[in-house]
Amino acid sequence: MRVLAFLDGTLADPDATHLRVDDLGVLRGDGIFETILVTDGKPRELEAHLDRLARSAAMMDLPRPDRPAWERATRQVIDNWPDSSEIAIKLVYTRGIEGDPDSTPTAFALGMEIDGKVKRARADGIAAVTLERGIDAGLAERAPWLLLGAKSLSYAVNMAAVREANRRGAADVIFTATDGSVLEGPTSSVVVARGRTLYTPPPTLGILPGTTHGAVFRAAESAGWTTKVEPVAAADLRSADGVFLASSVRKLTRVHTLDGERLPDSTLLHAELASAYDAQYE
Template sequence: MNTATLLLLTRPATTSAPTGDAGFVEAEADAPHVNVMDLGVTRGDGFFETISVVDGHPQALEPHLKRLGHSAELMDMPAPDTDVWRRAVLAGIDAHQREHGVQREIFAKLIMTRGVEGTGIATGWVYLDTGEDFTASRLGIRVVSLDRGYRHDVAETSPWLLQGAKTLSYAANRAALREAARRGADDVIFVSSDGYALEGPTSNVIIRNGDRVRTPQTDQGILAGTTQAAVFEFFEARGIETSYEHIPARELAEADALWLVSSVRQASPITNLDGKDFHVDAALAAELNTYLLSRTH
């Protein structure tokens, strides 16, 4: 049984020609749609966002749309038509609910590619479906640190490497997760070649020491996290100081607590990093995830 909902964007970019419709059309999710010469398929030349939809509400929709535009800018692609993408997400949620009812957690994946090679016309779609069950990972995960192979200042020295853009080129990230599995772990924290903590393949890192919570700052080619921002709000409301910093990787082992956080999985406390066990405050982890899942902004 197909549980997905698909909307094809007829006007994904601000440079797209007028189409006479809302800028998107609903399509059969399990039918073929993408041209085999689309650069998103042949080159991974495009970008995406994944939005958690909880009880019918898209979480952090505007920050995700802003980040969509940032990826386009970094990749020298036409700016996404934000109004069309916003309407498509909301229409997709409505369509999904009509077919399947209101579900506790689904996701909306927004994808825009450079289009069929040689045409200069962008391709875009919004895909909605039920996500996997993250109950276990919200209780705790085992993590290994892996060298990303770049210096922490790579975004400044080599902007053509597109660090900080959410590109479709995820082969290296998937390879890192397979390496983690070979080492008996669930996930990864990337470390720069000059020894700074960065991010996970699909997540941001949160580090707590006493009444201070930090995350690696984004000028290191790190994707600005929408869930990470909400985590900071959670701790700040409890009088805990938060900051963005350049964090030497050696300080990870000195933390009182560590999390990996992302839009659909939410917050996963780290139980073990590179063989070192970390105590998990189960009540705090549950409270944090309840907060993240209850966001309405």
């Protein structure tokens, strides 16, 4: 099931063709996106997602996104979703047609069902592997043209990393920097629990500022947790009380196995954090 709305608010048939072959989104992966979870007809963290869309656009010299128009397209998808099931809405914004100076960005919101596999992972947890991302801690600041921390459409590497994880019998990846510190997942943030403190690595390392981890941290703080945005050594993950991947569609998913090794059981911890996160939207 898919529902498609363009930025002017018009609905379109998602099974029809709408893009030219010379759209820079396809020719160059040249554009940005966001994925928003909708539960009970309400988009979660819409403001944070639109903030990040604007931030990605600025990093890639794209025209500033028209915020009310994106809100309207998001609403169009929600209003036309046929039932009360969860929706993952992708906002996609490309540089438009190659070689056409008059071209405007291609922009649409696409509502998609949540995969059964994702729902099972939320409940059962997943196995993950650490994979080197090949970047050092200062690179993002030194070399902004590498777009580290921009949510671009150029995700071929992220997808290849997940295939590598699958080959190793795991479902997902935790990327590491050259100094062995934790970065992020290919489509998620990493959240680590130790005692009553939650940790996540800082965006200055060249990773995305996670909207879901932000919401998890907010909920945890309200429940008396301490939260810290600071570097986390991959070698320390094994001894943590909980390792989680946070993203819009997977919410907070527990990593039960890392690099083939079973991690300490974090079932109760996960239940507490996941329900505190969900409670914010009820």
